[in-house]
Amino acid sequence: MSDPDVTSRVALAAHELLENAVKYSTDGETNIRVDVTPGDGVLHVCIRTRNKSTTTNMALLREYFDDMKEMPDPLLFYTELMAKKSKSSEGLGLGRIAAEAEMALAMVVVEGDMVEIRATADVPLEPSFADGRVTVTLVGTADVRVTALEFMNSSCMKTFVTWIGLDQGLEADKQYKIRFRSNPEIHWQRRSLHALSRFAADLVTVEP
Numbered sequence: 001m002s003d004p005d006v007t008s009r010v011a012l013a014a015h016e017l018l019e020n021a022v023k024y025s026t027d028g029e030t031n032i033r034v035d036v037t038p039g040d041g042v043l044h045v046c047i048r049t050r051n052k053s054t055t056t057n058m059a060l061l062r063e064y065f066d067d068m069k070e071m072p073d074p075l076l077f078y079t080e081l082m083a084k085k086s087k088s089s090e091g092l093g094l095g096r097i098a099a100e101a102e103m104a105l106a107m108v109v110v111e112g113d114m115v116e117i118r119a120t121a122d123v124p125l126e127p128s129f130a131d132g133r134v135t136v137t138l139v140g141t142a143d144v145r146v147t148a149l150e151f152m153n154s155s156c157m158k159t160f161v162t163w164i165g166l167d168q169g170l171e172a173d174k175q176y177k178i179r180f181r182s183n184p185e186i187h188w189q190r191r192s193l194h195a196l197s198r199f200a201a202d203l204v205t206v207e208p
Helices: 004-024 055-070 074-084 092-099 154-168 187-199
Strands: 030-038 042-052 104-111 114-124 135-139 141-145 177-181 204-207
Touching (some): 004 030, 004 092, 074 092, 074 187, 177 187
16 A cells, blocks of 8 residues: 555554554453455455453443444544543544544454454555654644644544633633644644544634
8 A cells, every 4th residue: 555645544543443452352452453455446454453342341332333323424423522522532533433544344243252343445556653743832823733743543632622622611702713733744634633623613723
């Protein structure tokens, strides 16, 4: 996969799936498998994780996937998750895979308490955390420069969501604008920051 945008999407999905599996594994073990299979003009990408889970967590996962099926727009589902999970990052990672990595998600109980989560996508067939600083300057508008930020997981996204939520909670005359200055060469930023701007369109802008 030579397309940097596709590589970024697959890397994001793999990271979020693995983080989720490790977090909820009952025995501290998990495994991840990435399959890339050539098809008719496309590559079939499938990322899957397996881990043992509790009955309670499996029920919550089923409920989560049912809610996702009822809302066909992944970005809308993700922004609503942001609003609900402003004090917790639970569920944001999977929502991020659907909205930002643009991959379909499925849950399978393999046997007993073993859960498998799959992320799949067909991507066009191609021919043939460096500096992670974020600087913020508050001058009436919060200027957030992320041009050197190579990657950010869902827990870090939750920090931005919480901050924006606090801004939304202020009285109208005390609210401030939040402007993200992004790097178009870092492909995940476009999707992540667009989702944040959808979450609070009246307060958040993204440049360029």
